[in-house]
Amino acid sequence: TTVTRTGPGTGTITGDLTLHGITKPVTLETTFGGLTTDPFSSADDIGFHATTTVKRTDFGLTGMMWESVVGDDVTLTIEALFQHSKEK
Secondary structure, rough: OEEEEEOEEEEEEEEEEEEEEEEEEEEEEEEEEEEOOOOOOEEEEEEEEEEEEEEEEHHHOOOOOHHOOOOOEEEEHHHHHEEEOOOO
């Protein structure tokens, strides 16, 4: 829903995350990975790394047989590469 720049290569992305049929707002801490040109396609590539931590119980993930051996805090990590083709 929003993107906020917090530094030259960092920012936050806020949005809604749906897991197990439950939607909650989350904020991802984001780092800009860089911009490069793909040598094969001449497209611009841009990379990002983002993380957030959620509580699995907030999303109704309870009563599972493995619940006693895992924590409630779950870290989500996203590595993304976006590519923009240049007009010819």
